[in-house]
Amino acid sequence: MQLVRVVVFFAVSIAVGAYLLFDDHVSKLSFDSVDELQTSSTDEDIVSASNKQAKDNQLYIFDTSFGTLISVEGQDRGTLNFRFNMALKKEENSDGKYTGKLFDIQWPDIDSLYSKPKTLTFTTHFKNGAFFETDLLGLPERHPIAMLKPLLNQMSYYEGITDIEVEGGLYTFHYQRLDTLNLTREKIDSQMADLPIDVLDEQEDWRLSHDDLGFPVTMSMSYARRVVYSPQTFVIKQHATAKRVDINTELTWLASEFSGDVNSHLVVQADPEKNTQPPVTENNFATQLAEAAAVITLGKVQRIGTYLVERGAGFVSQLLIDDGLSDDEKSVLIFALEKSGDQEGEWILSQLIEDSNIDEVHRLRSVISIAKMGDVNTAVAVQSLKKAMQGNNLTLSRTALLNIGVLGKRAPALGKEVAGVLADRLEKQDDTYRTLLAINNLATTSMTEQVLPYLESVAPRERSLAVGILGRDRAMSALLEKALLTETHPAVVEKLLSVRSDGMSKDPIFHQSIRGRVLSDTIPDVTREILFNHLIEHSSDTTTLRDLAREMKKFDGLSQSVKDKIEQLLAG
Template sequence: MCFIFSLYLYLSPSKEHQTTEQQKYYDHKHNAVNDANTASINTLLTTVTETNQITYENTFTMRMGLSENLNNVQSNVVSFRLAFKRINDVSYLGIAYDLKPIYTNSESAVIETDIEQLGFTVSRNINGKITDIDLLGLPQNHPYGMVKHVVSQLSFLPAGTEMRYSLEDGIYHYEYTRESPSRTSRRLIEIDHQNIPEDLINRHNESWYVKHEGTEWPKEMLFNMQREVQFQGRLLAVEQNIESKRVISPELALWSQETLFAQNANAGFTVPMAVPEEENIQIANVVDFQNALMLLDANLDPAVAKAMGLFMLEEQTPDEIMSFLMDDALPTEHHAHIIYALQKAGTPLAEEYLGEIASNADISTLNRTRAIVSSGLFDGASQTSIDSLYNLMSDNEQSIANAASLNLGTIAKRTPKFDQQIGGILLNKLKSDSDPYMALLSISNINNPAYDKYVIPYAKDSRFHVRAAAYSIIARRNNQQNNVLTALLSERHPKVIDSIANTLVKFQNVPVPSTFLPHLRSRITGDGPPVISSRLVKFYLALKVQFNQTDIQFLRGLISSKTLSESDRSDISKALFGL
């Protein structure tokens, strides 16, 4: 669920002016800013007038819970302000202020933060497009990173324009529509998910509009997103709503604090960690148990789940637990809670029960799969879980067999002492299966380079999905980079190219040798299918850190290429901005 929490943790505000002690702390934290950088910021600030501040009041609302019970979940609502001040035709300084403490989805956990206001820089062209939102070194996983998400929603483009935006969980492809002279909306065309498998996303809907005069900054923006995701056998729902309204506000004194806008000004801020209060939850009877089920409907609290699991192990027989899971009158999320509770109980008996549930053919495939996933995630999993999943690899239901294989790999990764044993099981599967795809994915879960020599031959398989799975492993290794890059120049299937490129970037197996780039440029401009060129352009742009003038000139030439899509050309323009 990292992709959800990285986007949706909440802000919460402060005062407009810092106290003396706070300013001392801030100055001390940023005393590494060099004189040249400070001088450049001072130069920028002298160009700012007293009349061009643009201010927004923002309301950020989110709720998350089990899909069928989302209406019973209380929304988290956070309000804060954004202000922008123009430096030149396209460059702006920005401040997020009135920031409050950050609350997690659990009422028992509050994240304290050391930020009262956050400086940043941004570019906005004459068409209304916002680019290059720079949070000045703020750690990538800091909750205040959501400021970038909110600011990006104030961007709009002319009707008929397509654009791709990169967020934490993928690349979003939109088309803009002018509904009236003063209102622009956009349509979500597709999402290229990067940090979550496509088949785990059950539903994703968005709506968005801005009200504006011409190409001026919007007067109003409204964004709504609804998503359902499969997680540990449960269907989780997330709803997010952002509303921004332009307001008149006095000139901020903060504009004169040049340290707010210095290079890497926010790099020293620590990443807040949620510290839940110690909970002593006890379930003593059936009434408590039923109440706990209802609590989990609203919030998957692991402490409540553990107490439930311990109660079941103490008070209920295996047959009674099985009957719960076969009772169609119970909501399906209660079945999920029971399995999750056994996982969180964490005892040897709970581990045995999960294996029995997974093996029981009278239980639904969904609940059996839930038990398999819980076995893979069981803290301190033992030989009991390994034996159970190994036996299920030969189950008559292919989805059960696949889930068992994948979760064996998960156990090996989480419990390294079983790496060799499980690796042997999965390598045997790799050799014996007519389609090695699932075995490769399972080995990928282990992520042990010792198994690469068995995987490498499958990179030349005739089936594209097998090649893609193989490259998702070997493209992680620096010692395989040359071979993988060679394959990138000859591979003909876009899914395999995506697997290679995404893995190289995700596992930081870049930069690439400078001698490779001329070959990459040649393939991009060759006579191959446009879809291949498009995929390779995306990878090329990911290498921006090593660009020289040759690369820049090449990309500028691509902007006028008729073989690339409008969104590809837009991505290139964005990458070239400032180079």
């Protein structure tokens, strides 16, 4: 089956990723099937997997699926579809922690260099409608089933306006209730990175239902985006579904299955071509490059990368300005350097970034690739991106800024140096919003002091990013709670509630302060509704809630769903 490359610059491993998108120069590879090694144990905990007991033993089973269809210039160029059953079991005496197991996994009808396990375990947390802190227990992030994280994000719901962060930027959704058990959402804003793609249009339809306890029952999402990635127009269509089902089966539930890096053995296997195919040479280079541009395999790309490293930066630069090579072939060159696993490949990419004779799109690709080489990366990558950030090419500068955060995350040894570069930019107040995005990409708790002032920024999107960054630091819980009592913008309030500490939601004094905010004339009705919904979800004082509901009736701008909740409270 022939599979096509496509560049789509969004991450699939984000904690609350907005869409199920690929983040590399390849959307799919040619794969080779490898069966999972099955083991047995005597200390099994056998769980009867029937949702008839769901409310008693807190075990839920979902029939889930997700997939992607890519077309180029109107012609379908490949699909990737998965289906599996997913069991979620709540841990006893835990605050929303669940252990999970995928089973009956149906893989796409393609060969795979990834292991194809029959089952896969993970852990996650669920609270207030949202899944978070999902741990795939060592599963490599490039494994297809790592799509489980964004799938669980799609099975999450919120009240009112919520920001969804991805490495490429920020989406703002407005979640709206159709009734007490069903929701939909609308994208109301997006602040995306400056990338070499032009989004022509996009459409999304998302719906979710939950039970009386607030746990999801069904979710459906369909998404389509049409983008220009010069010189071609791509259409990416994606879908995700989850439906709670009643299945009578027995699942093993071993404590050892949910600890450590039990999925780390599910790695990318050796390319079967690697030991049978000759190395790339001057004589076969053109043929190997053309084949890789048509159908990518990891082994072939790595062999091309090894050859390019041997030939050097000048050779690659000449190829990138050669009108005789296609854009696909030039993209393979940069991808091959990224996958070469060689520091010389990093150095060549740094030279390509600086070379003004090379088309901008290839320099942008080089920026993105140099940031993703992981442990291979050295200070060369930091200095290269830093220099690009200071250049006159605005698109290149902004892309380098966002990706230096990715570099620090993927190469932890460089994290401190990257943090220093970003701290310097904040001090100079140089493009502060994108700098905060880069810090968010860095995923660090070491920059609290530098980010803290932006909690009071005049720009709501900067305040929201600051909240997300500071929320990683538990020492900031009290300060974020205080900010919640003065913040008025709905997206920032929603973000503050999403990162609050467990104690905040149970503190009666805190709830009293929130009730005062709900009745304030100085906040928008959308913010009022968000805070009111928070109190309903977290307060057990029904008498006080009814008193609050009576006073809420004086506000004319409330949504119908909140009006319905008020009537239900007063009727109860």
